[in-house]
Amino acid sequence: MAQRHFALLLLLTGYVAAWNTFVVPHADGQDDTPVLKAALASGNYSANATILFAKGTKYNIFTPIKFPTFTNVEIAIEGNLSYPDDISTVQNVVSASGFPGSWFTFTGGNNVTLRGSTDPKWGWVDGHGQAWWDAAQQTNRPHGWAFNHITNGVIRDIKLWKPIAWNFATSGSKNLHVYNNKIVAVSSTGSFPFNTDGFSAGGTNMLFENNHVQNGDDCLTVGSGAENIVFRNSYCEGGHGLSIGSLGKGGSVADVQNVLIENVIMKNTLYAARFKSWTGGNGLARNITWKNIAFDNVLFPVYVTQNYWDQEVGSPSSSSTNNTHIQDFLFENFVGTINDKPGYVEGSCVTDPCWYAVPGATGKEVIIFDLYPGTATNIVAKHILARTETFSPVRVLCNSSTCWDGLFVPTLKGLL
Numbered sequence: 414m415a416q417r418h419f420a421l422l423l424l425l426t427g428y429v430a431a432w433n434t435f436v437v438p439h440a441d442g443q444d445d446t447p448v449l450k451a452a453l454a455s456g457n458y459s460a461n462a463t464i465l466f467a468k469g470t471k472y473n474i475f476t477p478i479k480f481p482t483f484t485n486v487e488i489a490i491e492g493n494l495s496y497p498d499d500i501s502t503v504q505n506v507v508s509a510s511g512f513p514g515s516w517f518t519f520t521g522g523n524n525v526t527l528r529g530s531t532d533p534k535w536g537w538v539d540g541h542g543q544a545w546w547d548a549a550q551q552t553n554r555p556h557g558w559a560f561n562h563i564t565n566g567v568i569r570d571i572k573l574w575k576p577i578a579w580n581f582a583t584s585g586s587k588n589l590h591v592y593n594n595k596i597v598a599v600s601s602t603g604s605f606p607f608n609t610d611g612f613s614a615g616g617t618n619m620l621f622e623n624n625h626v627q628n629g630d631d632c633l634t635v636g637s638g639a640e641n642i643v644f645r646n647s648y649c650e651g652g653h654g655l656s657i658g659s660l661g662k663g664g665s666v667a668d669v670q671n672v673l674i675e676n677v678i679m680k681n682t683l684y685a686a687r688f689k690s691w692t693g694g695n696g697l698a699r700n701i702t703w704k705n706i707a708f709d710n711v712l713f714p715v716y717v718t719q720n721y722w723d724q725e726v727g728s729p730s731s732s733s734t735n736n737t738h739i740q741d742f743l744f745e746n747f748v749g750t751i752n753d754k755p756g757y758v759e760g761s762c763v764t765d766p767c768w769y770a771v772p773g774a775t776g777k778e779v780i781i782f783d784l785y786p787g788t789a790t791n792i793v794a795k796h797i798l799a800r801t802e803t804f805s806p807v808r809v810l811c812n813s814s815t816c817w818d819g820l821f822v823p824t825l826k827g828l829l
């Protein structure tokens with residue numbers, strides 16, 4: 414009897430301790446993806462496993478990695494990872510059939526951690542984006558990290574250096590904690606890092622915090638279907654704001670609810686808080702709060718448009734009667750300076766007028782609400798403190814029956 418219990422205990426202990434670690438090997442000058450692919454294909458690392466890119470090693474990720482469905486798996490990036498450094502190699506991969514869409518693609522699973530290193534010298538993923546930005550090359554660009562269809566996931570301490578374009582996306586995931594990540598999409602030549610979006614939040618129940626983003630597009634973008642998203646205690650520089658949308662493109666039905674964005678510094682950005690939807694869309698965006706936002710040298714601190722359009726395509730005809738409805742938006746505790754430098758042109762502007770130009774705006778507006786009648790309810794802006802860099806009076810632009818175009822007048826109740 415005692416012996417049998419002992420055997421059972423051994424069995425249980427062995428079972429619990431079964432954790433597989435795969436240290437990704439590296440060969441100089443070679444693509445390190447194929448060996449990892451083969452290991453993943455063995456099935457040994459799909460559950461209860463760590464896949465480690467070891468510190469001290471500089472890996473070549475010359476072809477994309479698509480992970481299988483994972484259960485209790487950690488991907489640890491403690492070494493440096495490098496994309497191919499020439500544009501055409503990447504373009505050939507992206508244009509080939511079977512390209513998963515992103516350079517790193519997670520396909521789903523439960524309890525999945527993607528983590529980097531807290532050592533400032535190691536754990537960087539280098540996209541060699543500079544060459545792409547310098548050439549204004551926008552054909553066949555890969556996305557960075559698709560962390561899709563994961564339940565109970567973590568993304569932390571990841572560091573991205575000069576990514577080609579879009580960085581993290583979390584579509585179809587739930588219960589995520591995304592923190593201490595760093596994105597450095599900063600051009601050293603004056604060229605513009607187009608479409609280097611930071612975090613694209615899709616899915617439900619996500620907490621993003623303590624992230625640092627320097628880029629050339631949205632710092633955060635919350636997409637259709639997203640629900641219960643918190644983004645806080647972060648820094649965004651150079652990009653296009655804390656955005657919801659764009660929603661309702663091509664008449665689609667959008668649904669976003671319960672988003673809280675708070676305690677964020679916006680430096681040298683085009684927008685701070687931003688909502689964008691296309692005319693002709695459907696659906697509802699509700700209960701969205703931006704609060705405690707410090708902005709420094711920002712063109713459009715608070716900006717809501719139901720009239721979004723593509724720079725390349727031009728303004729849509731607004732004959733459609735439908736729009737994504739908006740409800741219960743709050744902008745609270747905004748402090749900062751408006752970039753109204755005469756003649757200033759933001760780096761993503763390649764047309765005249767710029768894609769972000771608002772007819773009737775003077776450049777001195779702290780708030781622009783570009784709304785369709787009867788589709789927006791309970792939008793409140795309060796405790797807004799702003800000055801322009803030229804010290805001219807701060808204005809608002811708001812074509813709704815409940816607020817006005819003209820000088821910004823703070824009221825106790827707020828605007829609208």
Ligand SMILES: *[C@@H]1O[C@H](CO)[C@@H](O)[C@H](O)[C@H]1NC(C)=O
Pocket residue numbers: 428429460461485
């Ligand atoms: C992973 O480990 C847990 C216990 O820690 C165990 O219940 C589960 O069966 C293991 N999964 C696989 C696929 O080995």
Ligand SMILES: *[C@@H]1O[C@H](CO)[C@@H](O)[C@H](O)[C@H]1NC(C)=O
Pocket residue numbers: 451452455457
């Ligand atoms: C997978 O596990 C089996 C059984 O333990 C082992 O024989 C095989 O070498 C492993 N393969 C890899 C790639 O780890």
Ligand SMILES: *[C@@H]1O[C@H](CO)[C@@H](O)[C@H](O)[C@H]1NC(C)=O
Pocket residue numbers: 485486487524525526
């Ligand atoms: C989740 O995965 C981590 C490794 O990332 C592991 O340490 C932990 O035990 C897993 N949790 C459960 C409940 O299995």
Ligand SMILES: *[C@@H]1O[C@H](CO)[C@@H](O)[C@H](O)[C@H]1NC(C)=O
Pocket residue numbers: 493534535536537538539574
């Ligand atoms: C790792 O990559 C980053 C970004 O390219 C670089 O600054 C750093 O020096 C690299 N680390 C080492 C040890 O080479």
Ligand SMILES: *[C@@H]1O[C@H](CO)[C@@H](O)[C@H](O)[C@H]1NC(C)=O
Pocket residue numbers: 641642643670671672673700
């Ligand atoms: C609004 O969203 C916040 C943040 O996600 C949430 O805590 C709150 O419960 C929501 N309120 C309503 C009325 O849905």
Ligand SMILES: *[C@@H]1O[C@H](CO)[C@@H](O)[C@H](O)[C@H]1NC(C)=O
Pocket residue numbers: 664693695733734735
């Ligand atoms: C407007 O929305 C309604 C309800 O969703 C839909 O039935 C109708 O087809 C839409 N019209 C247009 C022009 O998109």
Ligand SMILES: *[C@@H]1O[C@H](CO)[C@@H](O)[C@H](O)[C@H]1NC(C)=O
Pocket residue numbers: 719720771772773774782783784785786812
């Ligand atoms: C609101 O007013 C602005 C400025 O006059 C104009 O560009 C925009 O088209 C108007 N929006 C709507 C939805 O009518």
